[in-house]
Amino acid sequence: MTAVNVVASRVAARLPARKYLLVVVIALWVAGWALLRGRDTLQLGGAELTPLHVSLSEGMDAVDDSRNSNPFFLYFINYIRLFLDEAVTFVQALISQPSFGRPVPVLGWLGVVGVATAVAFLYGNRKVALLTAAGFLSFGVLGLWQESMDTLALTLTAVALSLAVGIPLGVWAGLSDRFHRVVTPVLDFMQTMPTFVYLAPLTLFFLIGPASATVATMIYAIPPAIRITAHGIRQVSHETLEASTSLGVTSAQALRHVRLPMAKQTIIVGVNQTIMAALSMATIAALIDAPGLGKTVLKALQTLDVGTAFNAGLAIVIMAVVLDRVTSAASRRVEAERRAGRQRTVLGRRLEVAGVLGGVAVLGYLSYTYVWAAEFPIEANLGSYVRRAADAASLWVQDSLVTYTDALKNLLTNGLLNPFETLLTDSPWWLVAAAAVAIALLVGSVRAALVTTAGLLVLVLLGLWQDSMVTLASTLVATILVMVLGVIIGVWMGRSDRADTVLRPLLDAGQTMPAFVYLVPILGLFGPTRFTAIIAAVVFAAPIAIKLVAEGIRRVSATTVEAATSAGANSWQLISKVQLPMARSAVTLAASQGLIYVLSMVVVGGLVGAGALGYDVVAGFSQHQLRGKGLAAGLAIVVLGIVLDRVMRAATERADAAAHGGLHGR
Amino acid sequence: MTVPSVAERSATDTDSPPVLAVRGLWKVFGPKAQSVVGSTLTRKELKEQTGCVAAVRDVSFDVRRGEVFVVMGLSGSGKSTLVRCLTRLIEPTAGEVLLDGEDVRKADDRRLRELRRHRMAMVFQHFGLLPHRCVLDNVAFGLEIRGVSKQQRYARAREVVGLVGLNGFENSYPDQLSGGMQQRVGLARALAADPEVLLFDEPFSALDPLIRREMQNEVIRLHHEVGKTMIFITHDLSEALKLGDRILIMRDGELVQVGTPDQVVGAPADDYVRDFVSDIPRSHVLTLRWIMRPPQPGEALDGPALGPDVVIRDAVHAVLSADRPVRVMDGESLLGVVTSAEILEVIAGGQHQ
Ligand SMILES: Nc1ncnc2c1ncn2[C@@H]1O[C@H](COP(=O)(O)OP(=O)(O)OP(=O)(O)O)[C@@H](O)[C@H]1O
């Protein structure tokens, strides 16, 4: 107890000193920059390679060459690849690609619309069935039927496999504390690692194509399946389990009759999350040549064809909305059915199912047999109108908003981004490193400083110091913007129920939308620059930050707020002196989550002109001789993420400890 | 509603061997629990020195066939732990639990399941029902898991659902029922397997007072009808006195006193128990045996006669309206006499002794 006291008081006593030290460090850094500008900056041109990059490339070539000789490939990896390729190709043969010697897939558009609608009706309700029918028809109307079906095929295959792996593992993690402890950090890592980073290494093992895309999608989609299933199993009421045990159930019976049924609704929420994650990743996997809508968006982004990108982006959003609504309705249905009891007879349900299936069979047969039901009619293709309209709108917006967007762009670029970037990239690397370590030590802990030292050294060794600093500057600026938005809107949402009702659906939509889609309108507005990438990252990361802050504000006890109000605090005092300080842990959590989200958008930024690490990664996909550099850039992103995460965590812990000490007046 | 008094209900068999015998039972939570067994330190000292909590320490008692055995004590005194140790929902640290002479602690998993399925059943404070099953399926659950055919288990489930007065609610789901009705389902589920011993862990403390009284009467009625041995946990003294044939009082995991309600009220083992029972009107619990005195020479011995186990409250009218001392008779022999003086002393001073 006394030891804690001593430590706490020491922390409290040293806090102001730390602030001054921080200022001193930054002042020294700026002075050093002024004196030593341009020296030891470790610059490396876009196509330049270090020996490390070359040997990485060679290593990757060696792996390529050993693909048909190394037993690890021959007896393990190649089988998995074959299986995954076959699985995706099979689903594609069913719904999207010409197959079995026919010019069209087994199920034509009419059949697919029928099956999808029937599934939505049987597991969801009439409303989502209508939505599904409309959504699927719109794929054809947008002129993207085949692309949409390719995306759907990849997504569904990955989802099926993810659930087949994820739900059993989730149940295990729900039952066993030990497995839960082991698996949680692995899942944390899988979820925080920027998705693009593992695309390149995956292609090394599974080649470019559906197999790699499936594995990448699964890596991204399995964690929610495991986590949410485990949560569902764990939250089953202790007393109900005890009651069942007292009746003498075996553990298998407890799982089957008690845990699984009681966790069913939560597990379906997990299925929903898995599907959304899979769809988001399946579009991003276009970078490694996954078929489907993602590819259309990617190509359009590369040629800056806003209309086409918008059209395909719209199809992705529609697919996301349909899948989300159907699975949400299915999970609500579980609950509703339980409450309604057995009002509808089994017979009635059977008749309904038989009727629906009969209808589907007829549609499927038609689409199997007749061309008009197999190929979406060209007359109904309105895609070109949408493209042109989007182009026109984007031009108009660019023209008429150019003053504002340019002002914003210039303000942020010159006021925030450039100074940051100059300071980071123009100072000698050792000065930046020394300053960073000192800052990590001052705001965080000794351990954070050590991690920072190691991380920065790795960046130097990877030969990507400059690019890393450019990316770091963008990341920090984007995170600052995210936090500004997060705090302002989060506080507003936390204090006003009306704001919450209005904004929450928007944020939810923002979170379910696949990351690619953001780029399109922003690209339309700001053109291909660093700034576009930053805005895309902010749009991607802001919803989670806003939600977390709002949550924190809401959790501040009503009594405390009441007490402060009765003491005569005005709104501003209430926010700044009571609500924000009490929600501090939520705010820091929002910052670290926001940072991770921003970082995961960094590579996407590479597609739209952000350069630096993101560009290196993307170039690594497309140019053989840059593979090694791309891999190194991926590693650099991970290292940046780890360093930033550690420093942030240590800073949070320190702030918590200080607040704790302060709270009790020590 | 008239409820049979304690004396009328003592249908227990005092001579035959106990259904359940507990010997030197310990339950210690924490690291190196085994080494704490036998320790004489207080709970607080134990916690500080070893980090362990001795929830139950060295408890021994017998439960007779057919009796309602109440365990009571303040919150945290180890009642729930004790009752869970009996079916090893919590694994005891030391001691013996003998069910009809068989040591429950020595049973392997299969045997333990057998015991739980057929011999002992439990009713829980928060019911622990399966929300996704209707009442009938909840009640039949115990039979289902031991493989009874659908027809048989539904027949039996209907029977017990009727027994607890839930006719007509067979197809309702737990969240459509009130708390009291949910606990009736819990009761029916426990009864469905026709176990010898029923365990109750504060089954009514989540219910409001009126429903609680109703459910207590229900338990008394069921005890009459099915005659099960019941072990009933409560922290409510009046519930304990109302239901219990015998009461075990616990404090900090230790047994303080075991006895009939009138023994506990009339002769508290220590200040803790005395404090506990101080709010109870003694005249409602004590019998004439507790206040009778030897007849004084010259006293008239032809007054009305009453048995020694008549509760004072029920004798008040008879004693006060008689003009001679009331004789307390056990059959033909005279045990003592009671006059209005003794009665008034209990009623007037009873609450504060
Ligand atoms: N799983 C556990 N781990 C550690 N300590 C426990 C555990 N379960 C119970 N205890 C401790 O054992 C003691 C007895 O708990 P128990 O639940 O048996 O009390 P109780 O008499 O049933 O109380 P209540 O009336 O509140 O239900 C308490 O001090 C409790 O903190």
Ligand SMILES: [Mg+2]
């Ligand atoms: Mg308890």
